[in-house]
Structures are given as C-alpha cells and as structure tokens.
Amino acid sequence: MEVLPHFSHVHPLVFNDGRSHKSEEVYCCACGELVLGPRFSCVDCGFHLDKNCAEAPVEMNHPFHRKHNLKLMTSSPYVKGNPVCGFCNNICEKFVYHCSCNLVFHIKCAFLSYKFLVKNFRELVHQDKPISSECHYQELERVQCFACQKPLLESDYISHESRFYLHKKCFELPLEISHLSHRYHSLFLQFNNDHLPCQICQETQHQGLIYCCLICKFVLHIECVSPPPIIEDPSIHEHPFTRCLRELSFNCDACGTLGNYISYNCSTCSLMVHKKCISLPRFIKSVLHDHPISHKYFVVDNECTTHDCLHCHEEVNMACGSYNCSKCKFIIHVNCALQKAQWYYKIESKDDFDKLLKELLEVGTMNPSFSIRKMIKVGEKMIVRIK
Known part of the structure; x- marks a missing residue:
C-alpha cells in the first residue's frame, strides 16, 4: 500500500488506483475537480487529491x-x-x-x-477548427486568445476543455527571439507582471503574454514584434510613414513626448512619430473647449496667444504636435486633449469641422457665455447639448 505524506494535510494519504469504488464520486481538494482516475486519500477525513495534484512540486x-x-x-x-x-x-x-x-x-x-510551453499538442488541443457559422462568430466575438489578447475571429484557433483558447499562430510562437529594436539581449515570452508598455505601440497589455527583456524592462506585444514597415493612409497624412527599427531616442513630432525605440518617419515632411501617433484624429470636439480643435505638427506665435496648455497649464512645445483652436488662439497638449475617451469625439473631415465651428459660433453670438454641457453619441452622430 503506497502512502504519501503531504504538506497540505495532517494525516498520510493512501493511494487508490480509482478502479475500486467506481460509483463513489470524490472531488480533489487541490483543484476542485471530480477525480476520475488514481488519487491519494485520507481514510479518516475524506480528504482527496488526484494523482497529478498530489505529486505537484511545492x-x-x-x-x-x-x-x-x-x-x-x-x-x-x-x-x-x-x-x-x-x-x-x-x-x-x-x-x-x-x-x-x-x-x-x-x-x-x-x-x-x-x-x-513544451508544445504538447496532443494533450492541449480539444478542438481544432476555424470560426465558421454566424452563431459561432457571435459566440466567439467576445473570446480572446490567451497569448495575444486579440479576438479569435477570422483565425484558426485551438482550445482546451477548460475553455482555454489560443490562436494557432500564437501556439507556434517561439519562446525566445532576437529583435532589431533591442540588440543587447534576447526577448522571452513572459507574463507582463510589471505592466510595462509596448515600445512600439506604447499601449499596456495587462493580461496574456508579451516578449520581454527582464534586464532592460523592454517589452513588445506579440502583434508588434513584426509591425507594418510602411503605413500609408491619405486620411491620416498625405505621405507614407516608414518604420525605423533603431534603438534611438527621439521627440515625437505628433504628441511632443519622448520616444526611445521604434519610430515611424515621413521623409518628405521630416517627421518622426510614435506608431500610435500616426492615427491621431486630425479634428476633435473636446469638452474642454467650446470650439472644435485641430491637430498641428507645429504652431507659430501668431496662431496662439499663450504657450500654456488649456488643461494642465504647463508650457507646450510649439515646435511639436499639439491641438489648437484657430478662433481663440489657444493650445493644448495632445495627451491632455485625448486623456479620456469621454472627453472628446472625432470629427471625420474638414467640412464637418467647419460646419460644427460655424454652428457653435452662431449659438455663441446669441449667447456668448454658452458652454458644452453634454455630448451624446447616437449611432454615428454626436449630439451637442449647450447651456
């Protein structure tokens, strides 16, 4: 009779191969699951551990x-x-x-x-299929891949009976990589316990896995390991932005804050920006100001009467990107203007910008003391309530 002393219980545990007392249902005190195979049990207390949990290293x-x-x-x-x-x-x-x-x-x-980690595909995989039916599509619209935290939609995935999901491409990720943006050490697939931002997109992924150099606190999201080399979108900027994978400090021309690693450059305009700043909205309506405001890569003296940010009251670097009201000649930091999603909404085009400005100025002519009370999104339109 095999007996196991276990740190979690005062009495020794006796091995049971699971073939006797087949009708008896017992649950493992370690994981809480029904024990279907071999187990270690206390004959006095009804304490049970399935074999895997009993032999788990301390x-x-x-x-x-x-x-x-x-x-x-x-x-x-x-x-x-x-x-x-x-x-x-x-x-x-x-x-x-x-x-x-x-x-x-x-x-x-x-x-x-x-x-x-060991790519034990046979034990890990319970299902192996792409998303197909509309019902399945809706069901998995809310489900994320454990590793990259992206939806499972439109990509083959694998799952375990415990409802653990992985994209196939994430299952095949290498555990260690070398990357041009960090040439000193390897990057390892890790949990982001320090909640560090990705050096390419500047966003922080709190769950799932990232590639990390623990020595330098350098983090890349799985999706950002191979970012697009060229980003070309006329609605954002008239010229393409090209990726530079050099570990180089720079001042972002779009938001005015420091960048230390990957930048995207427009050689025509001599701009160097964060990846996330490529898609900054060009026109927004903010609760911080009565008029719509526009993004500019630099503002000259005659375009503003003060160099102080409307929100934080700190000085704005005029040679870098900011938001500006051409009517009131004021300036605000990009990160202050976009600090909270509920503080602003995006204006799609210059025509919409001019139309909204005209409407607000007309209201302001009748009542110069007006201010924005509330902005409500109805479908794709924004309703502005004024007091």
Missing part, C-alpha cells in the same frame, strides 16, 4: 515568469478576497501557485501552461 520555476519561483499554497495568500488566476482569469479558491509579484495560478493552470 516550488515551480515557470518559464513564463523567470524572475522568481512559484510556491504551492493551499489557499489564497491574501487576507481579503480570492485572487484571479493569471492564466484563465477566473477566481482561485483552492490550491494555487503564487509569487510575491502578485502572480497567481490555479494548480491545474500551472500545468496547462507547461503543456503550452
């Missing part, structure tokens, strides 16, 4: 988290509330693997992520 060196080892715990490490699993995003209520970086796994999720 400390795990997880390749998706290279900073520290994960330690197996019998319950939440936190005094208040249960943590969310960093792998499946569900609440952890039983045994967990935990790191001081506030990374927590269900015990089964820790092993499932290992299967992903």
